[in-house]
């Protein structure tokens with residue numbers, strides 16, 4: 001099955017029209033609206049793409065494609081804004097061609113050709129960016145734009161059982177990676193919601209954040225060493241369990257969002273697969289009690305695998321609550337020891353904050369916790385369906401210290417709801433309102449969704465000026481002609 005060129009997943013996957021309409025009816029009932037109309041998903045024969053400005057040289061012809069499907073698939077990411085533009089027929093920045101290298105050597109050949117031809121190169125992993133990170137909107141200063149799709153670099157190359165780590169290619173998607181590690185009893189245990197269609201290289205390039213991950217949250221924690229091809233040559237860091245030798249060279253690549261080079265492989269720290277589990281979905285009448293319990297558990301040193309707070313609305317939409325109370329999902333996992341004692345202490349903390357702990361189960365897949373998990377895993381498909389119904393659904397994510405959390409939460413909720421009331425129908429204005437408010441209140445424009453082109457205006461306000469200057473200097477050193485993903489993080 002091919003990946004869809006618009007929307008989440010593979011052709012044939014996701015909600016069918018009847019299911020989408022049923023979802024629309026349900027939400028309309030909840031919100032007191034007329035049942036919405038359903039727009040058809042875009043068809044490839046109706047997609048208009050500008051003429052390609054580049055042709056692949058003969059030596060690369062068999063790994064390059066200019067098929068409309070491939071070009072369309074590599075044009076838009078997966079945010080609300082991307083999905084809405086696709087639905088409205090706005091495919092404004094297609095790549096001129098898509099390259100599918102089968103080896104690191106072929107990555108190097110495409111890179112050399114782009115440099116010689118004056119073409120911009122946009123690395124592409126799973127294409128799940130929600131920050132316009134893969135959209136080849138590179139400006140007019142280039143002969144064209146090439147999307148470099150790493151899907152064939154999908155192997156675990158080497159395993160070091162003693163150190164519990166592996167050398168892994170950058171294009172491997174989450175499930176392909178876990179399939180290769182499972183027979184060894186190992187796992188990376190990095191689960192962004194986009195796990196099914198996002199890649200190791202993409203996670204590293206965007207500093208992604210996992211779920212079931214209150215201790216090792218960001219991919220950064222798992223990287224022992226990383227290897228990238230830059231326009232200036234190979235950039236490979238020494239594989240180490242840790243090091244205090246000056247600023248970390250791997251950190252320059254982690255989060256570089258395709259602007260410095262193509263991450264072709266990395267040595268990753270692994271874990272044994274957990275066999276002990278305990279999970280509870282704790283109901284709270286007050287949101288304040290719920291977040292205080294979340295803080296109590298987070299600061300207790302118990303390190304649950306999952307500690308996720310759903311407000312009353314989110315609990316309702318994921319089937320974990322009835323809309324009258326917030327739900328805190330707490331899950332413990334271990335490969336080594338039973339976890340019931342940890343669960344019992346976390347339950348106590350929740351009770352001290354007013355939580356009701358009705359559902360302590362030995363498996364994370366049961367009850368309200370299981371309902372949340374199922375809804376979460378299907379999130380990408382639900383997102384497509386809601387956009388087709390003309391509904392605005394988007395994820396904002398950020399981070400703030402606990403001392404500022406109550407005012408911050410209230411401020412961003414208020415700004416978002418005000419924008420929803422004033423401008424409903426234009427999702428970009430709602431995003432703008434939330435983003436500006438969270439930057440004003442001292443938060444970050446992204447905790448794990450990356451900067452891309454979409455978050456640039458706020459990122460430019462968040463980072464120190466001298467850091468921006470240092471980043472531009474690093475870019476000049478590694479990519480002097482500025483062909484790597486221009487417009488992301490810094491101006492070319």
Ligand SMILES: Cc1cc2nc3c(=O)[nH]c(=O)nc-3n(C[C@H](O)[C@H](O)[C@H](O)COP(=O)(O)OP(=O)(O)OC[C@H]3O[C@@H](n4cnc5c(N)ncnc54)[C@H](O)[C@@H]3O)c2cc1C
Nearest residue numbers: 125126127128129133192193194199201202208209258263
């Ligand atoms: C439904 C949904 C849920 C999501 N949930 C989460 C979540 O829970 N946590 C989270 O962190 N993110 C989440 N995201 C955002 C997205 O999945 C992450 O940013 C992810 O890390 C991107 O990986 P990818 O392989 O799809 O990268 P792509 O989208 O292909 O690329 C993202 C960026 O990384 C660069 N890049 C990709 N591969 C490489 C490489 N090998 N070398 C150099 N640069 C590269 C690209 O140029 C681009 O700038 C979600 C997105 C969706 C649509």
